[in-house]
Amino acid sequence: MLVQDDLLAPEVVRDPYTYFARLRQLDPVHWNERWGGWLVTRYDDIVRAFRDPARLSSDRMAHFQQELSPHDRERLHVLIRYFSRWLVFTDPPYHTRVRMLVNKAFTPTSVERLRPRVRAIVSELQDHVAHRGHMEFIRDFAFHLPVIVISEYLGVPPQDREAVKEWSDETSRIFFIRADDPQRRERSQAGLVKLLEYFEPLIHARRRHPRDDLISALVQAEERGDLLSHDELLATCTVLLFAGHETTTNLLANGLLALLRHRDQWERLARDPSLAASATEELLRYDGPVKATFRWARVDAELGGRTVRAGDRMLLVLASANRDPERFPHPDRVDITRNPNPHVAFGHGIHVCLGAPMARLEGQEAFAALAQRFPGMRLATDELEYHPTIVSRALAELPLEW
Amino acid sequence: MARRLRIRVDYHRCVGSSICVLTAPGVFALNDRGQSAVIDPAGDGVEKILEAAEGCPTLAITVEDEDSGERLFP
Numbered sequence: 326m327l328v329q330d331d332l333l334a335p336e337v338v339r340d341p342y343t344y345f346a347r348l349r350q351l352d353p354v355h356w357n358e359r360w361g362g363w364l365v366t367r368y369d370d371i372v373r374a375f376r377d378p379a380r381l382s383s384d385r386m387a388h389f390q391q392e393l394s395p396h397d398r399e400r401l402h403v404l405i406r407y408f409s410r411w412l413v414f415t416d417p418p419y420h421t422r423v424r425m426l427v428n429k430a431f432t433p434t435s436v437e438r439l440r441p442r443v444r445a446i447v448s449e450l451q452d453h454v455a456h457r458g459h460m461e462f463i464r465d466f467a468f469h470l471p472v473i474v475i476s477e478y479l480g481v482p483p484q485d486r487e488a489v490k491e492w493s494d495e496t497s498r499i500f501f502i503r504a505d506d507p508q509r510r511e512r513s514q515a516g517l518v519k520l521l522e523y524f525e526p527l528i529h530a531r532r533r534h535p536r537d538d539l540i541s542a543l544v545q546a547e548e549r550g551d552l553l554s555h556d557e558l559l560a561t562c563t564v565l566l567f568a569g570h571e572t573t574t575n576l577l578a579n580g581l582l583a584l585l586r587h588r589d590q591w592e593r594l595a596r597d598p599s600l601a602a603s604a605t606e607e608l609l610r611y612d613g614p615v616k617a618t619f620r621w622a623r624v625d626a627e628l629g630g631r632t633v634r635a636g637d638r639m640l641l642v643l644a645s646a647n648r649d650p651e652r653f654p655h656p657d658r659v660d661i662t663r664n665p666n667p668h669v670a671f672g673h674g675i676h677v678c679l680g681a682p683m684a685r686l687e688g689q690e691a692f693a694a695l696a697q698r699f700p701g702m703r704l705a706t707d708e709l710e711y712h713p714t715i716v717s718r719a720l721a722e723l724p725l726e727w
Numbered sequence: 728m729a730r731r732l733r734i735r736v737d738y739h740r741c742v743g744s745s746i747c748v749l750t751a752p753g754v755f756a757l758n759d760r761g762q763s764a765v766i767d768p769a770g771d772g773v774e775k776i777l778e779a780a781e782g783c784p785t786l787a788i789t790v791e792d793e794d795s796g797e798r799l800f801p
Contacts, residue, residue, distance in 0.1 A: 376743050376761030421749060428746055433786045434801070665739035674743045674761065677784055 327351050330359040333713045345645035354629035362638040368649035370629040371641045375674035381620040385414040404514040410560035426546045436682040447694045462723040471573035480538030492519040493567045524562045569680050572614045578720050580608030587659040594696040601693035604661035613670035616644040616718050702727040731793035736763045740787035750779040
């Protein structure tokens, strides 16, 4: 064995960068027997894989169903029905059609209009904790910002946010695989059912009385005479709500941690908030919220000198691509002025994260405002723990003081 | 006479989302590196070209009026 093959081993979860750097050197397209798939760790191979949707499928539900017994397929039929309509798990032509319908709402220009509101929410969240002199950043700040922003944008009323957030977290259990949760499929489906029940009447209401929100826009979205079907609308509402939650929380927490551990960069951002945009890109590159993403080979394919067989799955390790010294000079250094910075924290190609402009906006506003308001902020402990998951980079807590 | 446009793609930004190719297929195509390339700046009307530029998730496309130099997007 070249390296430890347990992707959930404590040392791999704590420091995936050292682990994947070794793989990138020793065997950049590596068969992991225990996980049952290929680990792809070089920047160039990963970008090539992202640009080849014709040969590498994103259809997670097709493969998921194959692993289930007929009994489980029946039991999890709601989950299968709606997840198989989530953009992230689909291939063209379905993916192309729905992505084009939804894309306009998430372009940098459409999302830029939210900046003043995002700034105001960041300021309110800071006001809540400022007098205390300490906070647990995830619970007190990083959880709230993305939920408020996506809920307002979609058209979810404030009084429903908490419930919707809870159902979204339940839904996430199947993806951010937690080794210690044997009920995660059932809980995921139960959360999804709640979200579907929630969105159903909201969609009907917006159909009758459209407002200035995203659900109304989706109901009316029309591209070349094409409309979203009711199932597609429901699936799209749930995925948009879901997708920005945990990932953006982790972007904020990982980014802030990196800044506080590289004090000169924190001080630099505090002095010059105009660096917010390039700082956010660098924090996404250095320790982004998503460690890896999946693809399945449709046909036998060559990648990085290896032959991947039809049906094989692969893990495209974004966390490794973003630290590849072949692409980024001094990749383990945090430089908030790095330019160019063609990181793949949001993926690449046709599946590149739809919500990226919104996540960027939230990151820019939060990092700059925190550095300005709390220049003396520091970690309250050096003992940090990460959730044991393969795909996300998720701190359990981030206690801070100032 | 039709308006002549200068369309540029920033290769540091382009992530090959294909949105521009799907929106204005007369103007944009993916090159062999999987990034957007301008194949014919007059291949579609101004409206479609601006829609393609606005639809780009990374703001990789800039559009100028060739004659007046006026910046049309972003």
